[in-house]
Amino acid sequence: MSDVTAPGGTASGSPDSAELVMRAEKLDGEDELAAVRARFALDDDVVYLDGNSLGALPHHVPTRIADVIEREWGRLRIRSWEESGWWSAPERIGDRVGALVGASPGQVVVGDSTSVNVFKALVGAVRMAQAEDPRRIEVLVDAATFPTDGYLAESAARMTGCALHPVAAADMPAEIDHRTAAVLVNHVDYRTGRLNDLAVTTRAAHHWGAHAVWDLCHSAGALPVELDRHRVDFAVGCTYKYLNGGPGAPAYLYIRSDLQERFDSPLPGWNSHAEPFAMEPAYRPGEGITKARVGTPEILSLLALEAALEVWDDPAVTIERVRAKSLALTDFFLECVGALVPEGVVESATPLDHGRRGSQVSLRCAGAAGVMEELIARGVVGDFREPDVLRFGFTPLYTRFSDALRAARVLAEVIG
Numbered sequence: 001m002s003d004v005t006a007p008g009g010t011a012s013g014s015p016d017s018a019e020l021v022m023r024a025e026k027l028d029g030e031d032e033l034a035a036v037r038a039r040f041a042l043d044d045d046v047v048y049l050d051g052n053s054l055g056a057l058p059h060h061v062p063t064r065i066a067d068v069i070e071r072e073w074g075r076l077r078i079r080s081w082e083e084s085g086w087w088s089a090p091e092r093i094g095d096r097v098g099a100l101v102g103a104s105p106g107q108v109v110v111g112d113s114t115s116v117n118v119f120k121a122l123v124g125a126v127r128m129a130q131a132e133d134p135r136r137i138e139v140l141v142d143a144a145t146f147p148t149d150g151y152l153a154e155s156a157a158r159m160t161g162c163a164l165h166p167v168a169a170a171d172m173p174a175e176i177d178h179r180t181a182a183v184l185v186n187h188v189d190y191r192t193g194r195l196n197d198l199a200v201t202t203r204a205a206h207h208w209g210a211h212a213v214w215d216l217c218h219s220a221g222a223l224p225v226e227l228d229r230h231r232v233d234f235a236v237g238c239t240y241k242y243l244n245g246g247p248g249a250p251a252y253l254y255i256r257s258d259l260q261e262r263f264d265s266p267l268p269g270w271n272s273h274a275e276p277f278a279m280e281p282a283y284r285p286g287e288g289i290t291k292a293r294v295g296t297p298e299i300l301s302l303l304a305l306e307a308a309l310e311v312w313d314d315p316a317v318t319i320e321r322v323r324a325k326s327l328a329l330t331d332f333f334l335e336c337v338g339a340l341v342p343e344g345v346v347e348s349a350t351p352l353d354h355g356r357r358g359s360q361v362s363l364r365c366a367g368a369a370g371v372m373e374e375l376i377a378r379g380v381v382g383d384f385r386e387p388d389v390l391r392f393g394f395t396p397l398y399t400r401f402s403d404a405l406r407a408a409r410v411l412a413e414v415i416g
């Protein structure tokens, strides 16, 4: 049976619009995260459902960045590498991100793009698997992957003498065998919003001595990830979506602590050297997760991210609450679409099953690109993804149930 649904149609018994308004008000009234929205720069007349592409700006970030620029850079200049904690920012902020993805300290480093970290992780994973058994000559990649991961997997496989096999994420556990060196899977599919089974796939990889590399771009900050609990080998992700780090915010790389000793970085830049300032001609890797650094960290965007993460310091903001609200929001949006949009016009590509759903709803429809243009013109900002997908991202920190209802209503106006 399919785990996706085809919303649409005012079937008898479905709630009318007035009832949906009351429900939205009630849900917003009971929302334990409602107050967090005020911390973000948002417009009241726009429904922003694109936080799964670029998260909103927390109000306090510009003040912090002004201080970094004017005082730390402008007045302290070179001293800031030590005195302002610039040099150690990748590991310090890595621990902060790690706490949000279930990683205990010392396993996450922030820096570079997700793409670069996919490369480091995948080549590192294959090298490690082949050092144990050179017959491991295959890399499996999520067949529906975000393209950058696929491109990099092809290059990483070629560089390590592996064959690359695209496999549907759901079939991955059954496809891994003794020839598999590494698997690269998206935790949440960027196009459909499907949540892939991290525990089962990772366990299957380990059964065969392969390493699992997870791309957390669409799950970090949206749902509990539990990297340590599931003994994930490597994980990467960006910080500009649900972590609200800003455009081009640096990405991160997780390497499980007991693998770090054996990690042989394909990009051993001077920042990962045991003694960077010894300026030695020969490379000697640094200790622990520092080995995963490459070159000079992106200090301005790193520190913008660090400031943005303060939103999570509020004891009311827990990943469990975020997840509960995310599911409630996407459930409510699907219900509103079902009640307001005529039957058969849109079809949900997002699983109904909570266990398989990320924090977005993807609706397929004819002429989706034009529909999204019209939605944006009417103040409902989602995005379009090829070939026919309307994506609506629900960031629980700042999205209201009334936003979900308004988005469905405007969709019905545009498409109905």
Ligand SMILES: Cc1ncc(COP(=O)(O)O)c(C=O)c1O
Pocket (backbone or CB within 6 Å): 113, 114, 115, 116, 146, 148, 149, 186, 190, 215, 217, 218, 238, 251
């Ligand atoms: C799953 C996934 N991986 C990777 C990326 C992008 O990586 P990068 O940070 O290198 O642009 C995105 C979105 O841009 C994504 O959705």
Ligand SMILES: Nc1ccccc1C(=O)C[C@H](N)C(=O)O
Pocket (backbone or CB within 6 Å): 052, 053, 054, 146, 190, 217
């Ligand atoms: N980094 C970007 C820069 C510009 C425009 C979009 C992005 C995205 O992040 C796209 C996103 N990864 C997606 O899931 O489609």
